[in-house]
Amino acid sequence: AQSVTQLxxxxxxxxxxxxxxxxxxxxxxxxxxxxxxQYPNQGLQLLLKYLSGSTLVKGINGxxxxxxxxxxxxxxxxxxxxxxxxxxxxxxxxxxxxxQKLVFGQGTRLTINP
Amino acid sequence: DAGVIQSPRxxxxxxxxxxxxxxxxxxxxxxxxxxxxxxxxxxELLIYFNNNVPIDDSGMPEDRFSAKMPNASFSTLKIQPSxxxxxxxxxxxxSSWGTxxTEAFFGQGTRLTVV
Numbered sequence: 655a656q657s658v659t660q661l662x663x664x665x666x667x668x669x670x671x672x673x674x675x676x677x678x679x680x681x682x683x684x685x686x687x688x689x690x691x692q693y694p695n696q697g698l699q700l701l702l703k704y705l706s707g708s709t710l711v712k713g714i715n716g717x718x719x720x721x722x723x724x725x726x727x728x729x730x731x732x733x734x735x736x737x738x739x740x741x742x743x744x745x746x747x748x749x750x751x752x753x754q755k756l757v758f759g760q761g762t763r764l765t766i767n768p
Numbered sequence: 769d770a771g772v773i774q775s776p777r778x779x780x781x782x783x784x785x786x787x788x789x790x791x792x793x794x795x796x797x798x799x800x801x802x803x804x805x806x807x808x809x810x811x812e813l814l815i816y817f818n819n820n821v822p823i824d825d826s827g828m829p830e831d832r833f834s835a836k837m838p839n840a841s842f843s844t845l846k847i848q849p850s851x852x853x854x855x856x857x858x859x860x861x862x863s864s865w866g867t868x869x870t871e872a873f874f875g876q877g878t879r880l881t882v883v
Contacts (some may be wrong), residue, residue, distance in 0.1 A: 686870055697772075697859060697874035705870055744811065754799060754863045754872050755824070758811040 656681040656747050660759035667735055668767050675730040675762045677745030685747040687728040688756065689719055692742045701743070704728060705750075715739070740766045772875035774860050780881045786848040789878045792841055793862030801861040801872065802835055802845050811859075817843065818865060850882045 661676040690698040702713025709721040746756040773792040815825040837843040863872040
């Protein structure tokens with residue numbers, strides 16, 4: 655079985671400041687890792703994913719994440735946030751050998767203050 | 769492609785009534801997923817289909833919930849009878865499993881309120 659823990663339920667930051675949203679996972683097998691973003695009253699949109707290879711992955715809207723196998727982490731970062739980044743962010747894992755069903759973390763609400 | 773299409777976007781119903789949520793996956797996708805989002809439990813997988821066949825329904829909370837996929841372009845999630853604790857946002861997602869594509873695409877969701 656797999657599980658995902660997002661360590662912060664809410665993260666407030668000022669505009670143009672850097673941000674890191676933390677994600678840790680647990681799995682007995684190798685995993686694919688994902689970050690999704692959910693804007694208010696919208697569905698989930700893929701930000702980035704890690705399948706294999708380089709541990710630093712870049713996604714849309716200037717976000718990037720680093721896979722750390724030893725720490726079972728996949729933290730999301732952005733060097734300078736904008737008001738438009740205000741949203742809920744979900745970390746998720748899936749089993750590469752299975753279907754693409756996702757196990758999600760509880761989400762982190764990112765609030766950008768002017 | 770218009771993406772995953774869910775209907776209705778909002779549904780308000782009285783306790784005890786039957787509710788049917790609908791989903792049209794992206795054309796060509798062979799996997800379809802139903803998720804439920806609540807404040808208490810977050811995003812949880814209810815059931816998923818592969819090539820129209822239910823593969824894992826272990827997330828379906830009770831016998832009041834049922835899901836069907838009669839063809840590759842349509843799926844329904846039915847709750848009968850509905851209860852206030854079923855109030856949530858229900859998402860449908862689709863993907864192309866086995867093709868090397870690893871992304872699941874989500875619909876806009878159906879916000880269900882049972883009063």
